[in-house]
Amino acid sequence: MALPGPPRAGGVRVSAVRIGADEIAARLGLHAPTPEQRAVIEADPRGRSIVVAGAGSGKTETMANRVVWLLANGAVDVPEVLGLTFTRKAAGELAERVRERVGQLVAEGIADVRLDPLESAAVFTYNAFAGAIYREHALRIGREPDASILGEAAAWQLARGIVSASADPRLVELDASLDRVTGAVLTLSRALAENVTDSRDVRAFAREFLAMHDLPIEAPRKRTPFDTFVSALGVVEALPPLLELADAYAAEKQRRGVVEFSDQVALALQICTAHPEVVAEHRERYATVLLDEYQDTSVVQTRLLSTLFRDHAVMAVGDPDQSIYGWRGASAANLARFGRDFSESGEAVAYDLSTSWRNPVIVLDAANALIAPLDGGIPKAPLRPSPFAGDGRLEVSWSETIDEEAASVADWLAERMRPGGRTGALLCRTFAHVDLFASALRERGVPVHVLGVAGLLDQPVIADLVCALRVVHDPTAGSELLRLLGGARWRVGPADLAALG
Incomplete structure (x- = not known):
């Protein structure tokens, strides 16, 4: 996916507001924005803003109307808008909403907006945006711009080959299967990329941690999150051989000219860090940036975006209580750190979208009670029902089985x-x-x-098929073979299976 269009004259053009969000909504036949939505839509076009948007609060509509307001007031041109989100579906919805609103804007003659059918606001997923930077500038860091994306199955196969070819005696001490070690290598490799961490730093940490191995350790008096310090030592002891395999896996990917999605973001960050002209080009190209679902951005994604757009016109939208990607390095604390990451002054204006348009009162009361003890590091208004919300109905059923x-x-x-x-x-x-x-x-x-x-x-026929494939690939897959022999096709009884040994 190539970045659209040549670089344009960047920077938000600021003049007196010619038309407000309420008037735009009225002329386009839309619902009038709430006071919270109006504040977001009409936020300073040049500033850094963080929007804490609760579930069902209409953030996509508000983001689209923010773009319309910027266009109507001549602050930006259509191709100077960059929107980033997590899924292709969400990116498509945001792009379609913006395209529809811009079309209405032009049709109503509200603003002198040039609508070129070949130009549109740039809306990407975070990974697609990083991938576009990588492909456009890969040669700057000695990489192939047309590197193939390694799918999950191909990545597993490549990592498994690295592990099976290793003669490291420390792997025997792990007492783990080939597949389990392969999974650990992939997880570790991706964690290094997602957290912008060098394997040498992790090795140094492991050495320091393992130096405590000889400390006198008493039996714990109560169960701890890691059970015991000794079990933590056991996990860290596995890191050195796994790190060597992760490094070998990374080297083999580069030799073959392939990358994973996590690699693309890390390599895009490497490009932007080493080549300030790439940063300048993107700041010139995009006058305003909208970051959706910001609470789910990983460390490497946040570093890439702050490198590109620090002290630029950026609005991030997220909800600390809807963070779902903590397992791969994301943190809802990103919202609280937004000002420090994107502003030299360390400050950003915070807004709330707290009216939930799709939930009844009973659901919102329960949600507010559940999330009240949580600390997302940033103040958040409780969810409020819309003026049209009903009380809702809760039914409880109890069954014996x-x-x-x-x-x-x-x-x-x-x-x-x-x-x-x-x-x-x-x-x-x-x-x-x-x-x-x-x-x-x-x-x-x-x-x-x-x-x-x-x-x-989990469907039986699919589970049988997977077992058959594993047995064909690995003759030692005993549990899978037992399932097949004892299943509906062969019906070998327990006594016969025991005799087969």
């Missing part, structure tokens, strides 16, 4: 989801129950779409 519960839930949904009616969602605490509930719904004629890979892999 999981089968009875599945039947009861399926009956409840089937009664309400008649053809042409509304869709519904069913949340399960564990994937082990998904197939049971899905089967009960299908028996009642309710179409079901299971989200998540485990929903498919």
